[in-house]
Amino acid sequence: MEKKDILSMPYNQLEEEIYLLGEPKFRTKQIYTWLHQKQTTDFSKMSSLSLQLRERLDRIFCINRLKITRKLASSIDHTVKYLYELPDGNYVETVLMEYHYGKSLCISTQVGCKMRCQFCASTVAGFIRNLTPSEMLLQIYETQRDIGTRIDHLVLMGIGEPLDNLENVLTFFQLLSDPKGFGMSLRHVTLSTCGLVPQIKQLADLHLGLTLSLSLHSPENLRRSEIMPVNRRYPIEATMEACRYYFQVTGRRVTIEYAVIDHVNCSKLDAKKLAALLKDMYCHVNLIPVNPIAEKNFQTMRQNVELFQKELETLGVNATIRRTLGSDIQAACGQLRRDAYQNIKEI
Numbered sequence: 001m002e003k004k005d006i007l008s009m010p011y012n013q014l015e016e017e018i019y020l021l022g023e024p025k026f027r028t029k030q031i032y033t034w035l036h037q038k039q040t041t042d043f044s045k046m047s048s049l050s051l052q053l054r055e056r057l058d059r060i061f062c063i064n065r066l067k068i069t070r071k072l073a074s075s076i077d078h079t080v081k082y083l084y085e086l087p088d089g090n091y092v093e094t095v096l097m098e099y100h101y102g103k104s105l106c107i108s109t110q111v112g113c114k115m116r117c118q119f120c121a122s123t124v125a126g127f128i129r130n131l132t133p134s135e136m137l138l139q140i141y142e143t144q145r146d147i148g149t150r151i152d153h154l155v156l157m158g159i160g161e162p163l164d165n166l167e168n169v170l171t172f173f174q175l176l177s178d179p180k181g182f183g184m185s186l187r188h189v190t191l192s193t194c195g196l197v198p199q200i201k202q203l204a205d206l207h208l209g210l211t212l213s214l215s216l217h218s219p220e221n222l223r224r225s226e227i228m229p230v231n232r233r234y235p236i237e238a239t240m241e242a243c244r245y246y247f248q249v250t251g252r253r254v255t256i257e258y259a260v261i262d263h264v265n266c267s268k269l270d271a272k273k274l275a276a277l278l279k280d281m282y283c284h285v286n287l288i289p290v291n292p293i294a295e296k297n298f299q300t301m302r303q304n305v306e307l308f309q310k311e312l313e314t315l316g317v318n319a320t321i322r323r324t325l326g327s328d329i330q331a332a333c334g335q336l337r338r339d340a341y342q343n344i345k346e347i
């Protein structure tokens, strides 16, 4: 029988498992503390449990690990990019960034992606599978083990579309924020989406306190559908309406992500249309100079990002240009993983 993934079990589920084993209730708390606070990787080290129970747990459950396959440290700032191998041999990327307010980790939520955004490397080879809750959690635990300090902030902006894996993401949030476990406030978490409208509303209704970030990239349906096929299903009007709903229900300001691409989305007219679209919205715009990927011909001249920002400013829209951390190791999102598969194929 396959062992059960204990790190994917929120407290109440573990409690049920422990009850079914005929163990007293307080054992759940002990085991949960070992797993999520002390982050023990081996049942045999859970010294407050009897030897017999440790062996029993080891026969029924597994404590998954991720393996660091590659690690690239920037020589410009403190950004570190990890390529993690999952228990089944697939790969995902995780990026550690340092800000004045502490350490922030960008995690992946799927192996590959279905969304087919034209400028994104994560989607080039298609979708393989969803990550389990423990595989999301372990990106944090393994990175902390590697650096020896605590991660304070989290962004779900790595490989994958988090709202396309909502059930596992919600279980992950439950594990992440449980004060009996890791105990990170969801106010320290940002979830980025390409705009799955029903899931945005569902998330709003849960009042989790996290920040929603919408990848907009164009204020115009025709153009947005060209670069982001998801727009054919959920056009800009419906997407913005869902973002407004998110703000109304949660009181949390939505962030608008906008990857600036020469000749695609940064003309004066684009700025005008963007300003009109965001006119009565409580949001913040983040401009990202597009990161070129090998397969596609998208690029940005830095001065065009600045021009676009100025244009927006004159129209009354406050926009910041995202600091391009670790530019020497950047290899746009998803490229490390793709290269790993290619290297393996070559062998």
Ligand code: SAH
Residues within 6 Å of the ligand: 117, 119, 120, 121, 156, 157, 158, 159, 160, 161, 162, 192, 193, 194, 195, 213, 214, 215, 257, 259, 288, 289, 290, 291, 292, 293, 332, 333
């Ligand atoms: N699927 C989610 C989260 C993952 S992508 C989403 O779409 O938001 C994280 C962010 O990186 C998104 O804003 C995405 O549009 C952006 N992105 C993807 N490829 C990029 C590239 N080559 N250059 C700049 N930003 C990119």
